[in-house]
Every structure is written in structure tokens, then in C-alpha cells.
Amino acid sequence: MSRLPHQSTASRLLMPGVVIVLIVLSLARLSWVDWLNSVAKIPTAILTPGSAVVSLASGWVLPAKRPVVTSERERALVEELEHWKTLYQREDRNNERLRKQIAELQRGRLINPESNITQLVAPVVGMSSDLSSGVLRVRAGESVGVVQGTVAVTDGVQIVGRVTSVSGPTSLIQPVTRKGGPKVAGRVMVDEPNNIGLKCLLEPIGSRFRGVVEAPESSLPNAGSLKPEPGHTVRLDDDRWPESAQRFVLGKVERVEADSSNPLRTIVTVVPTVEVERVSEVTLRIASDLGRGGTP
């Protein structure tokens, strides 16, 4: 740094002092710098409108890639099919849950009542400028009831991720496919009409999942022929997620490989139906059951 003759001692020491403070802050323990989250709300609130405008414009010019359909009618049919499949899966799961609930009630256990869902469409107003942070910022916050752990979906059924932080008018969503994120339990629907799925534990690897599929239970009819294949839908079946998000779509099986270490198991690569890290808007499913099944 140049030092001009007219600079005072204080101004000459200012830059080294600031640098020392920044070094200390950058290396401080996380618990010591928790207060910075509040400070960060100010620049975020100022910069969000500008990035929102640019983000919306870029989303209009370069929309997220979706499966190619030949006509509008086909697109409508595909969406309707997915919608009804999801409804069926959810009802089936509800039945299963109710059966368990009756059993629990008979044993005198208290069961939480049916959860209420409020859906809210929120635009994505920006992504992280840092590579190590892949969160999406959406324009919906505390004022509309968004809480930590709220599930975000797109296209009605495709899971995008969960809200990790709510600050004023915006929220941060960690994409479910984010590399290094927590593993997700799901079911590869090998026989969707009969609601037969194989359990799998998927690890996010960035825009995709990869994980091991368990062998079908021997009690199932034709257990030997139930194998995951490319194109099969993978649905969420994870108790760590809110009840309201169960059986939503994680993606489609893209590739199937044999697990060399265990011949009974298969490794699948699952790709979401939409590039979840590049969506322009999400639907937030604000549930009241976050406390019991949906620890974020």
C-alpha cells in the first residue's frame, strides 16, 4: 500500500488493522461469529432486488431443461399422469399410516393429527456466488410463514430441497442434489401400478444421486424379477423428512450398475426430472408437521 506524505499515523494503521480483524473473523469459531448472520441481512436485503431482476430475465432467456415432449397435449398428459400417480402414492401411504395409527391408538399411544399444508409459489432470486455454497435464495420469508425445514418442490411433485435458513423476506434452500448434503432414503418404484418399490439410500453427488438399492423382500411375488431399470421413478421415503413430502419424486433412474462387493445389491444413478439447482421458481409446502417427522 502506498503511503502518501500527508497520511496520518491513524490512516496508515487503518488498513493493517482491518486486515488483522478480518483474519481473526475468518478463522474464528462459528459460535463466536453467529452475530454476523444478522449483519448479513442488510446487504442481502439491498442486493436481492437487483439479482432478482437479473435472475428472472435470465430464467426467461435460458429456462431449466426439461424432458423433450413432442406436443402440448403430450406435456399435459405427462403432467396429469404424474399428478395422479403422486395422488395415488400419497393416498396409499396415508392408508398405511392410518393403519399404523389405529394400531398405535389401540395401544393407547398419542398420534399427531393430520398435517395442514399451505402451498406458496416463490421465485428464485439468486444463487450463491461461492462454489462451496450451493443454496438457492427464494423471495418468501418469515412474513408468509416459511420456517426452517419447509420442503420446496417444482412441477408439483419434484423435490427441490429444504429451507435451511429464513431471514426476513427471503429464505435459503439447500438443493436436495447438492454434493455433500445428507443422504436421502427413497424407493425405486419397480412396479408402480402395484405400488411395489425397492428401498434405496441415495447420496447427492451434484445434480444427481447415487446409491445402493436393496434386494426385494423374498415375500413379494416375483421377487426375482423385480429389478431397477433406467426410467423407473424414485420417490422419497425418508422419516427424516416431513410427512407431507413423502412419496414425492426424487427423480428417475438414469443408470443401473452391479455392486461388485455385494451381488444382491444394485447401484443406481438417479437424475431429477428437472435441474433442481437451476429452477426459476419453487413451490414451498409449509407444513405443520415439521416438528415430528421433519427435523430439518
Added chain:
Amino acid sequence: MNAIAVLVAGYICFSLELGLRKALAVGSAGIAPSFVFILCVVVSLSAPPSVAMWTCLILGLLTDLTWPHEIAGGVSTQVIVGPYAIAYLVASQFVLSIRGNMFRRNPLTLGFLCCFGMAIAQVVVVAIYTFRSGYTPEIAWDPTSQLLARLGVALYTGLVGIIVGVFAGPLTSALGVHQPPQRRFTRPIY
């Protein structure tokens, strides 16, 4: 330097950086250029050293404050102040130290400085996070993949810097950054 012009340029650059990231991202790592850093280089290339360094420090500080990091496997987020502020300051010092040897009117100059300056800045960021990952297990950190991806960011920023370099002359004038006089035998030519 025209502080208001730099403020407006900073706002535009942050809007482009945050808003265009998903559109310009390449690969699964999400490699995208940094418009804020290009502004840092433009200022560092022409402004007086102290002004350039303070500007880069503030822009780096805002970069730190703008986006929190995921901790504990994405359960929550935490703002960490310092890595980018220090990194942009070091990069600014790099530009200041070699700018006398550069042909400033050549668009390739801005691209070159953006590329190498960003590479230096990202090395500093990775070094800080790698150091703190030793006692902060909450932040998932893989130094090798991060460094490789961030060098990709540097390359991408350099390419965008060449495009911006075409307009560097008018941009420098708009920002009002000082153009030091040409020198011959260490004496300024007025």
C-alpha cells in the same frame, strides 16, 4: 474516483453475479464467472493504490456477507466474513504490482489479470477454509475439488474479462478512476 459510479457499478456487478450464476454455470460444480472481481481488477488497474485496495476490500467483504455457507450437512447456514475480503485484497495487490508492465488498452490485459488475479484470490480462499476445516467439522470441505473448480472459475472470469476489456476504456472513464501519467526513465510525462 467517482464513488457513486463505483457504487452503482458494484450493485450492477453483484446483481449480475448472483442473478446470472445459474444461467452461466458450467458443469456439475457450477463454475461461473465473477463480475464483482472483474470490477475489482478494473479499479485496481487504474485507481490509486490505496483507493484500489480499499475498494477491493469492501467488495470482498460484501461478497462474504452476501452468501452464507451450509454447515452441518446443510441443516443451517453461517456467514463467514474475511476470506473473500482478504483474497480480493491480495489479488488487488497482485494487479497493482504488475500493472506498470501492462498494456492497459489491450482487452487481453484485463482478461489475463482477471484470470490470474482470480486464481490467486481463490487460492487464498481455499487456504483459509482448508485451515479452518481442521477445527470446524461442521463445514464440509474438500480442498482438492474446491481448488480445481475455483481455478475453473478463474479461467471463466478471465474469458469474461476479455469481453469486458473491450469496454474497459469507457468503463474506466465512467468510474472516474485515475489514469496515472505515462512514465519515461521513472519520470512522469505530462
